[in-house]
Amino acid sequence: MAARMSGHRTVEEHLGDVLAAVHPLPVETRAVADARGMTVRETARATVDIPVFDNSAMDGFAVRHADVADASADHPVTLRVVADIPAGSDADPILAPGEAARIMTGSPVPADADAIVPFEDTVGGLADSLTQTTVLRAPRPAAHIRRAGEDLRAGDPVLGPGTLLGPLQLGAIAAAGITDVVVSRRPRVAIVSTGSELVEAGAPLRRGQIPESNSVLLAAMAEAAGAEVDGRTSVDDEGGALRDVVDACAAASVDVIVFSGGVSAGAFEVVRNELSATMTFSRVGMQPGKPQGFGVLPVADGHSALLFGLPGNPVSAAISFEVFVRPALLALQGRTAIHRPVLRLPASVAWRTPPGRRQYLPAVVDTDAAWSVRPATAGGSGSHLAGGLGQARAVAIVPAEVDAVAVGDEVDVWLLEGWDA
Numbered sequence: 001m002a003a004r005m006s007g008h009r010t011v012e013e014h015l016g017d018v019l020a021a022v023h024p025l026p027v028e029t030r031a032v033a034d035a036r037g038m039t040v041r042e043t044a045r046a047t048v049d050i051p052v053f054d055n056s057a058m059d060g061f062a063v064r065h066a067d068v069a070d071a072s073a074d075h076p077v078t079l080r081v082v083a084d085i086p087a088g089s090d091a092d093p094i095l096a097p098g099e100a101a102r103i104m105t106g107s108p109v110p111a112d113a114d115a116i117v118p119f120e121d122t123v124g125g126l127a128d129s130l131t132q133t134t135v136l137r138a139p140r141p142a143a144h145i146r147r148a149g150e151d152l153r154a155g156d157p158v159l160g161p162g163t164l165l166g167p168l169q170l171g172a173i174a175a176a177g178i179t180d181v182v183v184s185r186r187p188r189v190a191i192v193s194t195g196s197e198l199v200e201a202g203a204p205l206r207r208g209q210i211p212e213s214n215s216v217l218l219a220a221m222a223e224a225a226g227a228e229v230d231g232r233t234s235v236d237d238e239g240g241a242l243r244d245v246v247d248a249c250a251a252a253s254v255d256v257i258v259f260s261g262g263v264s265a266g267a268f269e270v271v272r273n274e275l276s277a278t279m280t281f282s283r284v285g286m287q288p289g290k291p292q293g294f295g296v297l298p299v300a301d302g303h304s305a306l307l308f309g310l311p312g313n314p315v316s317a318a319i320s321f322e323v324f325v326r327p328a329l330l331a332l333q334g335r336t337a338i339h340r341p342v343l344r345l346p347a348s349v350a351w352r353t354p355p356g357r358r359q360y361l362p363a364v365v366d367t368d369a370a371w372s373v374r375p376a377t378a379g380g381s382g383s384h385l386a387g388g389l390g391q392a393r394a395v396a397i398v399p400a401e402v403d404a405v406a407v408g409d410e411v412d413v414w415l416l417e418g419w420d421a
């Protein structure tokens, strides 16, 4: 069981509350070409066999196996070439004993043929292929014939509900003759940064001001999790602007609002102050990401929106998204796998960890020799190290009971999108 600091909830408890509030979104039908990154919700079934018909795996000659069963370099066998079957041809030429058809990879194999002899196993190869050919090596029976339906039959399931449509999955369903796929509607997510110190990146900064960056970070993380970002806003700590944004989000019937900042213990915690009736604020036994807010807001048309109040420190916001918001977005889409796979990798340097809280450390995975993991930022796990975050492509997770990681210790690691770039 995860260790608990007094007054802290565990990550699992908080995530459990979040996931209990998730109801999968409605489905929609998408053209395959327009469905990358979406989640299948109804089994996609093949409309054609794969292969569609018996076809050749090699450029060469379709032959009657019995004619060439004894062919060898010492005993070459010459066949008459009576047909030419390019890819796309619907011809099914009759082959009498002693006859062959020139055939290309992917062309339909004549019903009379039961083996393919590649050009390489003939005397003249492609150069001398339209009148006769001399076979120098016996093919196995059925050699180089790809049988109809040996991969999938029409009606077979190609992809099941909960599958992410990546390039390979899209290729597979297109090959199976599927034109449209039933997927989850993308979650519509509003990103709301809070803080009177925040100004748009690039604007001149007076003392006390910083570039607003969490909305860029969180919008990108939401899109990477399959969501559609419905507005990025930054509001001050006064409260009026936040109320207006929440009203606009409710009217627009967004599925999720992700706030950052304004959830801890200060005097101007705008999310906490304005949304205390809708959201619950708790302290979670993790570092970063200790202060967390979560709630469900009724919005237009009887729907409701999930509200996440993430801490404002940029590393805290990123980790909190990864730990709580991303699984929720995937569950909304009906995705089967909502948690990242966990690797166990040895640490290549030593680092300290916060006592009593599970550490989620932005990390670098080195893959040049044996794989290893190290902190991404020289300053350790500081939740304000927003620039060093750019070095991270992974997260190292260290249990609350552990207070230091030594070189060679194995730790849990999540690889993030683009980890291999």
Ligand SMILES: Nc1nc2c(c(=O)[nH]1)N[C@H]1C(S)=C(S)[C@@H](COP(=O)(O)OP(=O)(O)OC[C@H]3O[C@@H](n4cnc5c(N)ncnc54)[C@H](O)[C@@H]3O)O[C@H]1N2
Pocket (backbone or CB within 6 Å): 193, 194, 195, 197, 198, 210, 211, 212, 213, 214, 215, 260, 261, 262, 263, 264, 265, 266, 269, 288, 289, 290, 291, 310, 311, 312, 313, 314, 316, 383, 384
């Ligand atoms: N007395 C206590 N103080 C704090 C506690 C605590 O338990 N007791 N918890 C600390 C922890 S842990 C965290 S994390 C932060 C979380 O604070 P908030 O969520 O209220 O966030 P802010 O105070 O608004 O901002 C924190 C930090 O992050 C910067 N920030 C905020 N939003 C953005 C943005 N959109 N782009 C870039 N940077 C942003 C902000 O300027 C602050 O530096 O509270 C601790 N305090």
Ligand code: MOO
Pocket (backbone or CB within 6 Å): 286, 287, 288, 289, 290, 291, 311, 313, 316, 383
């Ligand atoms: O928990 Mo805070 O998120 O340490 O930085």
